Amino acid sequence: MKGEKSMSEIALRNVCKQFDPEHYGVKDFNLDIHDKEFVIFVGPSGCGKSTTLRIIAGLEEITDGELWIDGQLSNYLEPKDRGMSMVFQNYALYPNMTVYGNMAYALKIRKYPKEEIDRKVHEVAKILEIEQLLDRRPAALSGGQKQRVAIGSAIIRKPKAFLMDEPLSNLDAKLRAQMRVELVKLHKKLDTTIIYVTHDQTEAMTLGTKIVVMKDGLIQQVGAPQIIYDHPVNRFVAGFLGSPSMNFFGCTVKAEENNRTALILDEAPNVKKVYLNGTRGKLIADKYNGRHVILGIRPEDIYEYEEALEMGIEKDSEHVEELVVNREMLGAEVILYFDEQGKTLAVRLKPENQTMVGEKVSLYFDMDKAQVFDVDTEQNIFYGEE
Amino acid sequence: MENNVKRKIAPYLYLVPCMLIFGIFLFYPFIKTIYLSLYKTNKMGQAKLYVGLENYKDLLQSASFINSLKVTLIFVVIVVLGGMLLGLIAAVLCNKAFPGIRFFSTSYALPMAIASSSAAMIFQIMLHPAVGIVNKLLGLDINWLNDPNTALICVAVLTAWLNSGINFLYFSAGLGNIDETIYERASVDGATGVQQFFSLTLPGLSPIMFYTLVVNIIQAFQSFGQIKILTEGGPNESTNVIVYSIYRDAFFNYRFGSAAAQSVILFVIIMIITLIMFRIEKKGVNY
Amino acid sequence: MTQINDSVALAVGDMSREELLELKKTMNAKALAKRRSRTALRITANVVFAVLILLPLLYAISIALMPSNELFTTELNLFPKNPTFSNFVNAFRTVPLLKFILNSFIMAGCITIGQIITCSLAAFAFSFLEFKGKGILFMVVMATMMVPGEATIISNYLTVSSWGMLDTYQVLIVPYLTSAMGIFLFRQFYMTFPISLYESAKLDGCGNLRFIVKILLPLTKSAIGAMAVYTFINAWNMYMWPLLVTGSNNMRTVQIGISMLDSVDSQSITLMIAGVVMIIIPSISIFIIGQKQLIRGMFSGAVKG
Numbered sequence: 001m002k003g004e005k006s007m008s009e010i011a012l013r014n015v016c017k018q019f020d021p022e023h024y025g026v027k028d029f030n031l032d033i034h035d036k037e038f039v040i041f042v043g044p045s046g047c048g049k050s051t052t053l054r055i056i057a058g059l060e061e062i063t064d065g066e067l068w069i070d071g072q073l074s075n076y077l078e079p080k081d082r083g084m085s086m087v088f089q090n091y092a093l094y095p096n097m098t099v100y101g102n103m104a105y106a107l108k109i110r111k112y113p114k115e116e117i118d119r120k121v122h123e124v125a126k127i128l129e130i131e132q133l134l135d136r137r138p139a140a141l142s143g144g145q146k147q148r149v150a151i152g153s154a155i156i157r158k159p160k161a162f163l164m165d166e167p168l169s170n171l172d173a174k175l176r177a178q179m180r181v182e183l184v185k186l187h188k189k190l191d192t193t194i195i196y197v198t199h200d201q202t203e204a205m206t207l208g209t210k211i212v213v214m215k216d217g218l219i220q221q222v223g224a225p226q227i228i229y230d231h232p233v234n235r236f237v238a239g240f241l242g243s244p245s246m247n248f249f250g251c252t253v254k255a256e257e258n259n260r261t262a263l264i265l266d267e268a269p270n271v272k273k274v275y276l277n278g279t280r281g282k283l284i285a286d287k288y289n290g291r292h293v294i295l296g297i298r299p300e301d302i303y304e305y306e307e308a309l310e311m312g313i314e315k316d317s318e319h320v321e322e323l324v325v326n327r328e329m330l331g332a333e334v335i336l337y338f339d340e341q342g343k344t345l346a347v348r349l350k351p352e353n354q355t356m357v358g359e360k361v362s363l364y365f366d367m368d369k370a371q372v373f374d375v376d377t378e379q380n381i382f383y384g385e386e
Numbered sequence: 387m388e389n390n391v392k393r394k395i396a397p398y399l400y401l402v403p404c405m406l407i408f409g410i411f412l413f414y415p416f417i418k419t420i421y422l423s424l425y426k427t428n429k430m431g432q433a434k435l436y437v438g439l440e441n442y443k444d445l446l447q448s449a450s451f452i453n454s455l456k457v458t459l460i461f462v463v464i465v466v467l468g469g470m471l472l473g474l475i476a477a478v479l480c481n482k483a484f485p486g487i488r489f490f491s492t493s494y495a496l497p498m499a500i501a502s503s504s505a506a507m508i509f510q511i512m513l514h515p516a517v518g519i520v521n522k523l524l525g526l527d528i529n530w531l532n533d534p535n536t537a538l539i540c541v542a543v544l545t546a547w548l549n550s551g552i553n554f555l556y557f558s559a560g561l562g563n564i565d566e567t568i569y570e571r572a573s574v575d576g577a578t579g580v581q582q583f584f585s586l587t588l589p590g591l592s593p594i595m596f597y598t599l600v601v602n603i604i605q606a607f608q609s610f611g612q613i614k615i616l617t618e619g620g621p622n623e624s625t626n627v628i629v630y631s632i633y634r635d636a637f638f639n640y641r642f643g644s645a646a647a648q649s650v651i652l653f654v655i656i657m658i659i660t661l662i663m664f665r666i667e668k669k670g671v672n673y
Numbered sequence: 674m675t676q677i678n679d680s681v682a683l684a685v686g687d688m689s690r691e692e693l694l695e696l697k698k699t700m701n702a703k704a705l706a707k708r709r710s711r712t713a714l715r716i717t718a719n720v721v722f723a724v725l726i727l728l729p730l731l732y733a734i735s736i737a738l739m740p741s742n743e744l745f746t747t748e749l750n751l752f753p754k755n756p757t758f759s760n761f762v763n764a765f766r767t768v769p770l771l772k773f774i775l776n777s778f779i780m781a782g783c784i785t786i787g788q789i790i791t792c793s794l795a796a797f798a799f800s801f802l803e804f805k806g807k808g809i810l811f812m813v814v815m816a817t818m819m820v821p822g823e824a825t826i827i828s829n830y831l832t833v834s835s836w837g838m839l840d841t842y843q844v845l846i847v848p849y850l851t852s853a854m855g856i857f858l859f860r861q862f863y864m865t866f867p868i869s870l871y872e873s874a875k876l877d878g879c880g881n882l883r884f885i886v887k888i889l890l891p892l893t894k895s896a897i898g899a900m901a902v903y904t905f906i907n908a909w910n911m912y913m914w915p916l917l918v919t920g921s922n923n924m925r926t927v928q929i930g931i932s933m934l935d936s937v938d939s940q941s942i943t944l945m946i947a948g949v950v951m952i953i954i955p956s957i958s959i960f961i962i963g964q965k966q967l968i969r970g971m972f973s974g975a976v977k978g
Contacts, residue, residue, distance in 0.1 A: 105585070397807075403790070404814070411829055412825055484715050501912060508733045511945075519751070607821065610913045
């Protein structure tokens with residue numbers, strides 16, 4: 001029992017959590033979490049990600065469905081018998097104990113011998129660089145320090161999995177960026193499953209090996225970050241990942257000669273057209289000719305004339321000429337903002353770009369990267385077909 | 387010009403009612419008490435003979451006053467410990483919601499609405515050797531209030547009961563101030579309910595406990611009604627707390643000077659205890 | 674804790690659907706039973722403790738309803754066999770209880786109203802007005818909370834007796850027309866209002882008093898409620914001061930008057946307890962009704978006080 005680290009396989013089958021007759025926190029949640037994975041539940045507020053984490057921890061009851069931990073049906077297992085460690089959003093440090101006491105608590109309860117506790121506490125404190133804080137009380141710590149203590153208290157045992165509920169959300173931006181790097185390192189060092197909850201898609205993209213995008217209690221998509229980014233299953237996932245987020249346009253499909261399918265942007269004062277080629281174009285023309293669809297294109301897949309020329313995509317966009325309404329200089333890139341269809345269109349360009357506010361530019365879309373969504377179901381028409 | 391004066395005076399006018407009362411019935415008598423304590427008085431309470439600190443000397447040398455000090459101390463200890471224990475138990479019992487909790491939390495707070503004199507009369511019958519419920523339930527035949535060994539405890543228990551109501555309210559508020567998530571964390575960490583109580587709940591109450599302690603102590607020192615009704619300071623002076631001794635000295639012995647001196651001593655004791663407590667809080671109760 | 678022994682280690686999906694349902698049903702039932710027993714335990718503990726705490730009151734009611742001849746028995750008589758209201762009726766006959774109740778009501782009522790007035794006026798000055806010595810004066814007011822009753826009660830007695838005020842309503846009421854706690858409470862409350870509330874009223878030409886009466890007080894209802902409950906109950910329960918300064922039946926308050934029924938022969942015991950029960954009823958009623966207000970008012974500031 002002491003010091004061993006177990007393999008862990010966690011499986012959720014059709015898990016539902018109902019708070020009241022109308023309100024489902026989580027619905028039909030199916031997921032396998034394998035040993036050593038860094039799984040991230042991500043989604044907007046209220047999507048059920050924290051609820052699911054708490055279900056795994058044993059802090060919420062499962063209304064329906066099963067939770068399997070290492071092959072054992074664990075729906076009714078007490079939190080303390082599940083072999084997990086949890087880091088809470090507000091750190092939940094014991095206010096009356098020192099940092100040492102906080103970290104030692106879980107071991108003290110399990111009646112570890114004093115010397116061993118001492119050794120482990122110092123070991124962990126060293127890894128997290130909080131050795132000099134061991135005598136302090138939580139009230140005397142900064143946010144970042146508290147967070148390390150919380151993590152330290154969790155990793156001091158060798159649990160089957162680490163559960164982290166938005167641990168970075170209370171830190172300032174710089175510290176958050178730092179801690180992201182630390183967490184990745186930590187994951188490698190600990191070699192244990194981490195189940196992580198966040199609303200920040202940047203964290204999800206950079207930290208996880210597997211991300212679970214959630215909305216309104218339902219899983220939208222599960223997969224590696226880059227794959228989901230490149231092949232979002234629906235409009236929500238497409239718009240959720242990536243910053244600035246994907247640009248969406250209502251269009252009408254018109255099949256044209258030369259195997260080209262035109263997407264005519266609705267309500268565009270000048271005729272604005274983009275073209276889909278090849279199998280993708282054919283797919284859209286077959287199913288949606290004459291109908292409305294939603295075109296999605298990421299800011300980094302839109303270019304000005306010169307680059308478009310270089311890439312050879314200049315023929316795929318017609319008269320998409322826009323007025324620059326805002327310009328953000330971010331050091332490594334420039335973001336230009338335009339008004340289109342009443343919304344803001346964002347375009348990511350190289351830092352050398354000199355286009356200023358008030359100028360008119362022709363924009364070119366890299367249509368090979370574009371996604372098209374069904375207007376009613378909001379599903380990505382290309383998903384699964386490629 | 388006139389308006390300006392009016393405006394400057396106006397704020398003070400709002401303070402006049404309360405300052406007037408404080409002045410006449412608090413500051414003045416406080417000074418007067420100190421003044422009286424330096425004199426021997428006549429039956430009307432007028433200072434007649436200046437004796438300096440002699441009243442104090444006499445008191446500190448009198449067996450009766452030393453006894454009062456001792457009795458008061460024991461009394462305060464029992465009252466404070468008992469009252470806080472009752473309040474704590476009640477607060478913990480009502481910590482988590484359950485059907486009927488409203489009724490119970492009202493009941494536990496009820497003692498604070500009851501006069502010490504009324505409670506004393508009820509307790510008098512409860513402790514009645516022949517008729518009282520205490521003897522009947524315990525199957526004993528003790529004359530509680532007339533036995534010098536038990537009288538003080540009885541009066542102290544009554545006072546503890548009276549204080550339990552407000553202690554319950556303080557502790558309930560204190561429990562409500564404890565962050566819920568640390569209990570969740572403790573559950574995941576592996577602590578049982580009992581372990582959580584001792585490592586999280588009790589320490590979490592320490593700030594409010596300090597405040598409650600001070601309030602209880604000050605209250606205990608001022609207990610009067612129940613003693614007057616139940617024991618009148620006896621039997622054999624075993625319940626002659628300082629406040630009662632003051633009352634007796636002033637209104638039965640007409641020794642206002644000595645009574646005043648006792649008042650001053652009592653005030654000093656309370657001050658010292660309060661100051662010590664604040665000093666301890668600064669050092670110890672770290673939260 | 675027993676779950677670990679009970680659940681079967683299987684690979685996920687090894688179980689048939691029925692087996693799974695069965696297992697879940699038993700585990701669910703166990704968890705439910707565990708939760709129910711925990712609640713039952715809590716309720717039981719509360720019932721036991723509540724009986725302990727309420728015992729004096731319950732006992733008093735029982736005795737008050739008992740005819741006096743039932744009292745002196747050797748058996749355990751927790752409940753009256755022939756409950757009667759005669760004790761209550763007799764209590765009114767034996768002493769002028771009605772007058773005592775009236776006196777107490779007048780005293781407690783005037784003290785409550787008086788304190789609300791003086792404390793809100795003073796707190797108004799402390800929170801909305803600027804004047805020299807404001808800080809010092811406030812400290813002085815707070816310092817009065819440190820002075821215990823005994824230090825002043827004798828001198829106060831001598832003062833009022835030299836004024837010939839003994840045995841009147843005034844002597845019961847006047848010394849208690851203000852309280853530092855009340856000023857503190859109101860001030861805390863007023864501090865939560867933005868100063869612009871007052872300033873805009875002033876700009877509109879509203880005088881201070883008018884502001885207090887028409888604008889401030891209606892907003893302070895909850896603090897007034899809390900204070901009214903607390904002050905009334907404490908005034909109703911006052912013992913030492915009324916004992917010292919009133920002597921005649923005419924002026925006695927309930928707490929003193931009731932002790933007049935105090936004697937230990939059987940006839941009087943049930944009578945006395947009936948009297949006690951009757952004078953407890955007003956204070957408990959007010960407490961129960963005003964409980965929420967009171968608690969909110971007491972703890973609206975920091976809990977640490």
